[in-house]
Amino acid sequence: MKVLNKDVDYAVRALVLMARNDKPATPVAGMRAEVRVSGPFLRKIMQKLQRAGFVHSVKGRGGGFSLARDPGNIRLSELVSALQGGIKLNDCASEGKLCGLHSACKLRPRLASMEGRLLEELAAITVKDLA
Amino acid sequence: MKVLNKDVDYAVRALVLMARNDKPATPVAGMRAEVRVSGPFLRKIMQKLQRAGFVHSVKGRGGGFSLARDPGNIRLSELVSALQGGIKLNDCASEGKLCGLHSACKLRPRLASMEGRLLEELAAITVKDLA
DNA sequence: CGTTAATGATACTCAAATAGTATCATTAAT
DNA sequence: ATTAATGATACTATTTGAGTATCATTAACG
Numbered sequence: 025m026k027v028l029n030k031d032v033d034y035a036v037r038a039l040v041l042m043a044r045n046d047k048p049a050t051p052v053a054g055m056r057a058e059v060r061v062s063g064p065f066l067r068k069i070m071q072k073l074q075r076a077g078f079v080h081s082v083k084g085r086g087g088g089f090s091l092a093r094d095p096g097n098i099r100l101s102e103l104v105s106a107l108q109g110g111i112k113l114n115d116c117a118s119e120g121k122l123c124g125l126h127s128a129c130k131l132r133p134r135l136a137s138m139e140g141r142l143l144e145e146l147a148a149i150t151v152k153d154l155a
Numbered sequence: 156m157k158v159l160n161k162d163v164d165y166a167v168r169a170l171v172l173m174a175r176n177d178k179p180a181t182p183v184a185g186m187r188a189e190v191r192v193s194g195p196f197l198r199k200i201m202q203k204l205q206r207a208g209f210v211h212s213v214k215g216r217g218g219g220f221s222l223a224r225d226p227g228n229i230r231l232s233e234l235v236s237a238l239q240g241g242i243k244l245n246d247c248a249s250e251g252k253l254c255g256l257h258s259a260c261k262l263r264p265r266l267a268s269m270e271g272r273l274l275e276e277l278a279a280i281t282v283k284d285l286a
Numbered sequence: 287c288g289t290t291a292a293t294g295a296t297a298c299t300c301a302a303a304t305a306g307t308a309t310c311a312t313t314a315a316t
Numbered sequence: 317a318t319t320a321a322t323g324a325t326a327c328t329a330t331t332t333g334a335g336t337a338t339c340a341t342t343a344a345c346g
Contacts (some may be wrong), residue, residue, distance in 0.1 A: 025158055025235075028245040028266075030334065036262065051292060065335055071294065084343030085291045114159040130285045131167065135159075138276050145269050154261045161305065182321060196306055202323065215314030216320045 027142075031069050031107040034061050036100070036154065038070065039078065043095035043155040049088035069107070076106040096152035101143050113139050162200050162238040165192050167231070167285065169201065170209065174226035174286040180219035200238070207237040227283035232274050244270050 037059045042050055052070060056063045070089050074081045078098060079089045091098075104111060113135040168190045173181055183201060187194045201220050205212045209229060210220045222229075235241060244266040 025160065025239050025242050026245060027156055027158060027243070029156060033245055062335070081293060083293045083341070086344055087292045108156050111156050112158070114157060114164055134280055138273065142269065142273060149265055212322060214312070214322045217315055218321045
């Protein structure tokens with residue numbers, strides 16, 4: 025029952041690293057040791073971050089990644105949505121899903137609000153906070 | 156990234172059902188339709204609840220399960236620990252695990268306290284509340 | 287120019303966790 | 317004896333998460 029997956033974990037590490045460095049471009053090869061993950065896997069994560077607009081990338085020799093946004097404004101909640109599609113306390117709370125008990129369910133609204141609070145707490149933590 | 160597994164989900168439904176009925180013994184056959192789950196699977200869950208002391212069981216014809224505790228005092232947090240071994244926001248926060256960054260990690264204490272708050276919120280919800 | 291060092295995209299494999307089934311043993315009412 | 321129940325446990329299947337591999341593209345460097 026883990027709430028944050030590895031992608032988010034490694035992404036945070038990488039972003040924090042970049043926030044500290046503030047180099048014009050950091051290649052994956054220059055991050056994987058500190059992040060403690062294999063090159064290919066980290067690359068895949070960085071590519072997701074690029075597509076989601078968290079980082080810029082420069083291709084070719086001398087290239088790499090750099091922060092596209094102010095680290096003080098990159099919130100954990102955003103990484104969670106971008107890299108793992110949010111959080112659901114159970115199948116029912118988030119999606120409008122089934123279960124038949126649906127309308128009678130007293131648990132659902134409670135879980136939904138807990139989920140909301142959890143996301144708020146994640147939103148209160150930025151990359152800058154962790155750098 | 157689901158936080159509550161099916162066991163907990165079905166367990167809640169079954170316990171709520173029993174709290175409403177308050178019969179001396181409800182057999183699995185008398186619950187599976189309302190809980191919306193297969194007999195064998197529900198049985199497995201009820202057996203876990205029995206071992207964990209949430210319900211009593213009576214074997215043999217005319218037997219079944221009954222609440223062993225006041226439904227106003229059966230908390231979601233307890234079901235979560237009994238049926239899915241708690242919640243971890245990530246691998247690092249709960250266990251003392253690895254990751255090397257360990258001592259330098261600014262995220263860990265924050266996740267730990269979020270985890271605590273989440274469990275408090277789950278502890279505030281009882282079976283009675285949902286019945 | 288060609289080599290090298292980088293990312294982009296995507297398909298694939300492997301492992302772990304969840305979910306669910308099946309079976310045999312035991313118990314007690316009828 | 318039969319039937320209706322739980323106890324225990326082994327097994328299977330499905331889904332999700334984690335990680336690899338590969339080929340294409342781009343740009344600096346010599």
